[in-house]
Amino acid sequence: MVKRFSPALFVFCASLVVFSACKGGGGNDGGSCSTEACNYYHECPNNQDCVSGCCQPSIRCLQDSVCKPGGACLANPGPGCLTLAECNPVTECGKLVPCVEGKCREDLSLDLPCNNTCQNNSDCPSGTHCRLDGSEGKCVMDGLCTAKAECADLPHADCVGEWKCLDGRCDYCERRCVKLCLHDTDCPAEASCIGGLCEKYPADVFAALTAPPVDHDFTEKKPLRVGIADVPLQFPVGISMAGYGARVGPKTPYSCTLGGSDSMWDRPRVKAFVFDNGKKRIAIVKMPIGWSDDFLASHIAWRLHQATQENYLDRLILSAPHSHSHPGRFWNVLREKKIGVFGHGDFNFEMFGRHTQAAADAVLAAIADLRPAKVSWALNPAMDPERKVHRDRRGSDFNPIDDSLVLIRIDDMDGHPRGLLVNFALHGTHLDGTTVSQDAPGGVEVIAQQNLQELTGYPITLAFISGTSGDVSPAGDDSPLGSDDWGKIQEVGVQSWPKILALYQSLEGQGTSDVELDMGVRRVPVGREQLGYGPGVFRDEQGNDYEYGAFSCVGMDDDDPNTKYQDGALGCIFSADALSGGRPVRQFTMARFSIARIGNLGLVSLPGEPLGKYSRDICQKFMDAGIEYATTFGYSQDHHFYLMDADSWLQGGYEPSMQIWGWAEADYYATKMKEMFAGFMSQGGTVDNANLKPSWFEWINDTVTPTTTSAADAGKIVSDVPATMERFGMVRLRWIGGHPGVDLPRMTLEKKVGDVFEPVKNRAGQVYSDDGFTTMTWYRGNYQDNHTWEISWEEGIRFPAGTYRIRIEGRYQDAQGAQPYTVLSGAIDFGVSTRLRINGLALDNTSVSATVFYPPAPTTDDGHSAFSELRATGYLRHNGAVPAYLPWPVPADGSVKASVTIQPPSGDPVVLADLPVNTSGTANVTYVSSRTSTGEETTRSVSLPSSGFATDHGAYRGAGNYRVTVEVRDAFGNTGTISQSFALE
Structure with a gap:
């Protein structure tokens, strides 16, 4: 590792190339032209570019490098050439549709897989051939030259129609250098900068999203009203999940470069909270998504405008819990380059639209729910000193994580609870398989909401809002024996619940309806100039500047605080240009963030994954400006990966390696946010877009067409549930349903009351459903002619006995x-467990003792069938001390009672009733670890935490055989029994 980075590298160089000087291939500066006037580069002749509103001579070129910095080599879309509305011969026209003579030809669509790699022509379908590019080839259409090496050997006749082979591509026209735009300000007023080119912005969308905000004519402060809504996300099982690069999974119509999903655990839900005090209206929206994005916000606001004719864009606070197992394919970054393999999944408009529709529906429902309310908030600055909930995952920068817990409680006017926002640092990274889940943040949200509803009897809606989560990992894995990921997720919720409850109860009676509300929003341009990188600063090993950023820099941790990475030796794997084809990426050249207040609590929305010190420093500046306390909403409004100060970035490691713009990026955002605080507190919130437009991309219909199910088959049971089930057991149901494009089946539970089945409800009146951890739903079909679905259901220690159906x-x-x-499933006779395990029963002349365990969760061992490895087959957490496939100790608090009957060699039996199980320790437990098809078993022994009893018995009648029977019963009616003989001397 090299020496500490020199501060001189932060100095701005006056000779920095200013991209806006050339107006990005379009733009009229209002002056006069000696040549033809223009707004866009394609309005100029073949050998000219549009510079400062005038067509001017341009350099002819064959490749982008000739046009650097700040330019690209493009053909002129004029007569006989491509237009912006037509397709590019080397760019996909949507999925599997080739571009021929500038037109997308759906009649020539190829049934090629997304990753249609090949080694020779025999690997490709008819009508295509294998074009090798390095060590890997790709199947392409015959008659289209697309590679330079191939084109050099092809006569012009091999190109389609009138095209010629120019610069290794079939094209109409020679190319010339065009100056690229970097920001919207480099474009005409009616255009935005997309991929370095100015594109006209839809006039109706622009008018809607730049109109005065919904509350612009709210003038009189009134008592607070709050509306709350909870809307499930309608996603297709099969969708790729965002969070991990190169994720494996099934190939589905809803996956591409990442593997798809095959199941759903806790159903993802959008939750919206709308606050209105007569002067301001603010909507906080928790989306079940990996991160927020400016295009998401724009599209949600557009949907809201279509429904209300009001502009909510700058009154929306989006926040993502950042589970790595949420549905992906929502981030429209370099869609055509298919870089979703890095972890977000290739962008898909259908999935994006499902997210924005659910969010808009939730906000609209919350608006409709607006009613008088009281609000209060509380802070626990050190919620988890034991590190049972979250841990520091980035020790190399020597800064502590943010361990604060903030609650925002919403009550009705009588003080009855309606909603709760739970805000702290947590990362959803336990799962990495094929199941859609909210992961650890869902563990917090689901368990706390269920417990609060049972505790209060009110249908409280609870949302987890991620905080400064960039340097934390989830805990929940304290068992020295290990735990599966399903258990860890729920353990995080169990461990956080007492902290949430204590803070929630401290707010009892503290709510007020006299509440100040305000919000400020800012967009800022991002680029070398804004970050203060002069020529030769933020460069590669050869001295080349990273023009549009770089990726995977400073990847090695440095544990020595006295050494840092040095510019020119940052170890970046590739520049952003390498991903974008030499073009700027809109998502990386603009950032959007917001600040807000609810009473004297400040909300700082950070556009990425903030680290603890970085976040607290920003919040402290808000507090210095006069707010009582400020907390962070992470993954909020926009996304620029991990956010940390320059010193931490230069320390290296995984987190800074995921940034684009180097050490100065996050500090730039912090500076711009801090500039907002004083004015916000003294004059109120404002909107400053710096003439940058809300992100918007032309919509492409890539919706998967669902295949059909016959009416006769829809709902037909393939495999019904068994007739009986005990606590700690599991049942499964299979049926024929619909294609995942239209079907995400919802399970509810019904109980027989008299002669009819009625919905099971909790104390708050909420229907028992698949929103929690007691069910798992799979799609078992093939997306064509088989749409089989399956669900499992299991329950725990205290669920009431009775007759149920799914x-x-x-x-x-x-x-x-x-x-x-x-x-409707068959009836299930659900009863208490009769499988409590009595272990280590011992009898001597004076005393009797045993340990008592609850049975394991469902496992691969059904007691008789062959299995190769003992593992849990259920998903519901029962105890955090031992793995789910092993028995776990009953409470040692005396709530479990034992009855011991000892039959001596002669005389009457001795009965010892109601013995409390109140000792704790460890015990050796033997279990079957595998079984062959012939019944041969292998066993193992393990030391487990245990609960037990020991007592004198007074039953000794001399030497002989003693028969001991033990029955145990817990407080919920679960039982177990054992009989064993002992020979005493």
């Missing part, structure tokens, strides 16, 4: 569209 509501596709169907 109800499924879903949709299937027929010729007329989506149609509903219903499945």
Whole structure:
């Protein structure tokens, strides 16, 4: 590792290239032209570019490098050439549609896989050939030259129609250098900068998203009203999940460079909280998504405008819990380059639209729910000193994580609870498989909401809002024996619950309806000039400046605080240009963030994954400006990866390696945010977009067409549930449903009351459903002619006995569209467990003792079938001390009672009743670890934490055989029994 980075590298150089001087291939400065006037480069002749509103001579070129810095080599879309509305011969026209003579030819669509790699022509379908590019080839259409090496050997006749082979591509026209735009300010007023080119912005969208905010004519402060809504995300099982690069999974119509999903655990939900005090209206929206994005916010606001004719864009605070197992393919960054393999999944408009529709629906429902309310908030500055919930995952920068817990409680006017926002640092990284889940943040949200509803009897809506989560990892894995990921997720929720409850109870009666609300929003341009990088600063090993950023720099941790990475030796794997084809990436050249207040609590929305010190420093500046306390909403409003100060970035490691713009980027955002605080507190919130437009991209219909299910088959049971089930058991149901494009079946539970089945509800009146951890839903079909679904259901220690059935509501596709169907399972006689395990029963002349365990969760061992490895097959957490496939100790508090009957060699039996199980320790437990098809078993022994009893018995009658029977019963009616003989002397 090299010596500490020199501060001189932060000095701005006056000779920095200013991209805006050339107006980015378009733009009129209002002056006069000696040549033809223009707004866009394609309005000029073949050999000219549009510079400062005038067509001017340009350099002819064959490749982008000739046009650097700040330019690209482009053909002129004029007569006989491509226009912006037509396709590029080397760019996909949507999925599997080739571009021929500037037109997308759906009639020539190829049934090629997304990763259509090949080694020779025999690997490709008919009508295509294998074009080798290095060690890997790709199947391309015959008659289209697309590679320089191939084109050099092809006569012009091998190109389609009138095209010629120029610069290794079939094209109409020679190319010339065009100055690229970097920001919207480099473009005409009616255009935005997309991929370095100015594109006209839809006038109706622009008018809607730049109109005065919804509360612009709110003038009189009134008592607070709050509306709350909870809307499930309608996503297709099969979708790729965002969070991990190169994620494996099934190939589905909803996956591409990342593997797809095959199941859903805790159902993802959008939760919206709208606050209105008569002067301001602010909507906080928790989206079940990996991160927020400016395009997401714009599209949600557009949907809201279509429904209300009001502009909510600068009154929306989006926040993502950042589970690495949330549905992906929502981030429109370099869509055509298919770089989703890095972890977010290739962008898909259908999935993006599902997210924005659910969010808009939630906000609209919350607006409709607006009613008088009181609000209060509380802080625990050190919620988890034991590190049972979250841990520091970045020790190399020597800064502590943010361990604060903030609650925002919403009550009705009578003080009854309605909603709760839970804000602290947490990362959702336990799962990495094929199941869609909210991961550890869901563990917090689901368990706390369920517990609060049972505790209060009110249908409280709780949302987890991620905080400064960039340098934390989830805990929940304290068991020395290990735990599966399902258990860890729930353990995080269990461990956080007492902290949440204590802070929640401290707010009892503290709510007020006299609340100040305000919000300020800022967009800022991002680039070398803004970050203060002069020529030769932020460069590669050869001295080349990273023009549009770089990726995977400073990847090695440095544990010595006296040494840092040095510019020119940052170890970046590649520049951003390498990903973008030499063009700036809109998402990396602009950032959006916001600040807000609810009473005297400040909310700082950071556009990425902030680290603890970075976040607290910004919040402290808000507090210095006069707010009582400020907290962070992470993954909020926009996304620029991990956010940390320059010193931490130069220390290196995974987190800084995921940034684009180097050490100065996050400090630039911090400076711009800090500039907002004083004016916000003294004059109120403002909107400063710096003439940058809300992100917007032309919509492409890439919706998967669902295949049909016959009406006769829809809802037909394939495999029904068993007739009986005990606590700690599991049942499964299979049925025929619909294509995942229309069907995400919803399970509810019904209980027989008299002669009818009624919905099971909790104390708050909420229907028992698949929103929690007691069910797992799989799609078992093939997306074509088989749409089989399956669900498992399990329950725990205290669920009431009775007769139940599973109800499924879903949709299937027929010729007329989506149609509903219903499945009703057979009746399940659900009872208490009779499998409590009595272990280590011992008898001597004076005393009797044993340890008592609850049975394992469902495992691969059903007691008789062959299995190769003992593992849990269920998903519900029962105890955090031992793995789910092993027995776990009953409470040692005396709530479990034992009854011991000892039959001596002669005389009456001795009965010892109601013995409390109140000792704790460890015990050796033997279990079957595998079984062959012939019944041969292998066993193992393990030391487990235990609970037990020991007592004198007074039953000794001399030497002989003693028969001991032990029965145990817990406080919920679960039982177990054992009989064993002992020979005493």
